[in-house]
Amino acid sequence: MAEKTINPVLKQVLELGPTLAFFLIYLRIKDDTFVVGGVEYTGFIISALIFVPILLVAMGILWAMTGKLSRMQVFTAFMVIFFGGLTAYFNDERFFKMKTxxxxxxxxxxxxxxxxxxxxxxxxxxxxxxxxxxxxxxxxxxxxxxxxxxxxxxxxxxxxxxxxxxxxxxxxxxxxxxxxxxxxxxxxxxxxxxxxxxxxxxx
Missing domain, CATH: 1.10.287 (Helix Hairpins)
Incomplete structure (x- = not known):
């Protein structure tokens, strides 16, 4: 699929928006705790888990509009999914932090x-x-x-x-x-x- 042009402002929103969304969600729920499936999670871990689908949706839109994703974007998405999964499985925020x-x-x-x-x-x-x-x-x-x-x-x-x-x-x-x-x-x-x-x- 040939790469298509996209409004540069929209491109920046799709690339940077998920990280900003993670920050805003974290600010909102950082002091809260959540029980999911009988397991208690901190606000940070829930924010990290919400970040994963937001990032994937943004990348999906970017791919649909441009017809292309860079290797760096694909690699970053894989790392976010992988370490987000480890964070949830072990209920340990250190995995998400070491991803960077x-x-x-x-x-x-x-x-x-x-x-x-x-x-x-x-x-x-x-x-x-x-x-x-x-x-x-x-x-x-x-x-x-x-x-x-x-x-x-x-x-x-x-x-x-x-x-x-x-x-x-x-x-x-x-x-x-x-x-x-x-x-x-x-x-x-x-x-x-x-x-x-x-x-x-x-x-």
Whole structure:
């Protein structure tokens, strides 16, 4: 199925909306407890379980409207379902919190494997949208690999040492904002490596 265009605002809502919904639901029920099937669950765990179908519905709409999902989106959805299931089965919120570390860690590992092979896997994913010289892609990939690794470590430290309230806020707002600013700074800083498309000439 060919990829279709979609309103960029709607695309952002579908991509970021589920995480914001999780945050709002958590704020509403964080101090409550719920009994499901004779088992008592905290508000955090219920929020995490509600987040799973919200994410899947949003991804389904995005796929229906664009005809395409990125490998990262599919991988993230799998991790959310898997760790959401472990969270519910063991009634342990730690599984959902460590999901973020594993996602960032896997991304760092994949980029690192490519770098060891002298390749930029990031280039394969983004080259169509960001034409850049090979040297620029290698620099970008090394830096992003380190950033993913740093975020994975940061998440591990935070969820193991800080309150659930703080982790939810950082997961919802701080981590995405840090990654967005990092990517923006890198793209601006690597301008000299960008490949400009030749302007059409009049015959």
């Amino acid at each position: 570390s594993i996602v960032y860690g896997c991304m760092a590992a994949l980029l690192g494997i490519g770098l060891l092979r002298g390749q930029s896997y990031l280039q394969y994913v983004m080259e169509e949208f960001l034409p850049m010289e090979q040297e620029g892609w290698m620099i970008f990939t090394r830096r992003l690999c380190l950033m993913f690794f740093a975020l994975a470590i940061a998440n591990e430290i935070i969820w193991r040492t800080q309150s659930t309230d703080l982790w939810v806020k950082l997961e919802t707002f701080a981590f995405p904002a840090i990654l967005f600013v990092f990517l923006w700074v890198q793209i601006v800083g690597l301008q000299k490596y960008l490949i400009e498309e030749p302007e059409p000439t009049d015959d």
